[in-house]
Amino acid sequence: MNVRRLISTTALAGATALGLVTLSACSGTSSAGGGKGGGTLDVVVSFYPMQYLAEEIGGDHVEVTTLTKPGVEPHDLELKPRQASELRQADYVLYLKGVQPAVDEAIAQSGVEHTVDAATLTTMESHGTEVGHDHGHEGEEHEGGEHEGQGGEEHDAGAGADPHVWLDPVKYAEVAQGVGDSLAKADPAHAADYRKNTGTLVGKLKALDAKFADGLRNGTTKTFITTHSAFGYLAERYGLDQHGIAGIDPESEPSPARIKELQSVARQEKVSTVFFETLASDRTARTLAKDTGLRTDVLDPLEGITDRSRGDDYLSVMESNLAALQKALGAK
Incomplete structure (x- = not known):
């Protein structure tokens, strides 16, 4: 672990604790269909590839907040107390385990019921500095599914797994399917729209793959x-x-x-x-x-x-x- 990541992880404990103190003073966006009231589903995502999925699939039914602002190198993100509070208030959290250690730890402590690790929605592999068409597919295979808060089963991508699945349109489409299913579960009132939007996005990704x-x-x-x-x-x-x-x-x-x-x-x-x-x-x-x-x-x-x-x-x-x-x- 490099120094900045160590600092990030150390600072996380304080950020999370402060988030607990300030939670009662903050109000999150309420959700429709099983959230905190009426309105849109309050979605928190870890970084841009997850943001794109949430916005494309969620459409008008979600309000998306990303923990990684534009221009910030996501691997070294340091969470602020306000972000820890936003995370704990979310109706739905989407992240990719293995990219941002500080985010992974904060999400594990958040207690949010609908928490989805995109790494569980496709097959993860181990890649080094060299990889190509003559290399075997290494790593672990995962079953698709949702990690539901503290009580659900969490599928670990495995040590050393390459997290950059979004750069393969086929794998990204697999993740999109899982995100659509999990949003429908979190907000059943708009399940039909989530499934329709998922189909549209998967179609675009298939066309990109063909290109x-x-x-x-x-x-x-x-x-x-x-x-x-x-x-x-x-x-x-x-x-x-x-x-x-x-x-x-x-x-x-x-x-x-x-x-x-x-x-x-x-x-x-x-x-x-x-x-x-x-x-x-x-x-x-x-x-x-x-x-x-x-x-x-x-x-x-x-x-x-x-x-x-x-x-x-x-x-x-x-x-x-x-x-x-x-x-x-x-x-x-």
Whole structure:
């Protein structure tokens, strides 16, 4: 655990305690159909990929609050006392275990009845700095379902599992189906709308999958280098080989041996581009590119949307990612 995460986890206990004190002085948005009264369902999500699902599926029946504000690197989020209070008052909480340790702990302590870990809604795998079409599917398989508060069964993604399932449209669609089912359970009065919205979103994700499959079918290389090893699921889905400068944690620093290895990969696999992202430092990527005579470009792991994002929502940024990969891989 790095220092900032340690600080985040330590600060969490105080934040949660203060949230308990201030809870009676705060009023959450009330919900329809089994919530805290009339109105919309008060939904708290951990970060952008969960926010997108909640908003697309929930529609007008939900009011969504995200714990990770735009521009904040989600892996190192530190919860404020106000956020701890918001979390405890929610009607429904959606998160992805393994991305944000401080959030995971706060949710475990929140006592919210309808709490859903997206990692339980699809199959999680273990990925390192290298992954591709010739690598086996590793990790644990999970049954879909909802973790209902303190009394429900919680399916753990497993130590070392790669949490970046949203970057594979097929897996993201599986998560969307589970979110739709759980929202219908939390708010049965609007279950039909949640199921309809889920069907619409899944259709969009299937169309996105088809675009990626067709757009990446042919290329001069299957190999790409990226700062943050977030694209393991995407690489396996579309027969690519990801080589990450850092590991799953975007803050890990590569060793000199790793840099030398990547330089060799770039030469052997005819790599043209080193990718970096919008929410983390591009210093190492630019240094590697300069040393090997490669271009740089953005491949967005979609952990947050900012004014620097190449698109204003999940679908548009993923389409920008596809265009960037096509250019880098020589795909037509």
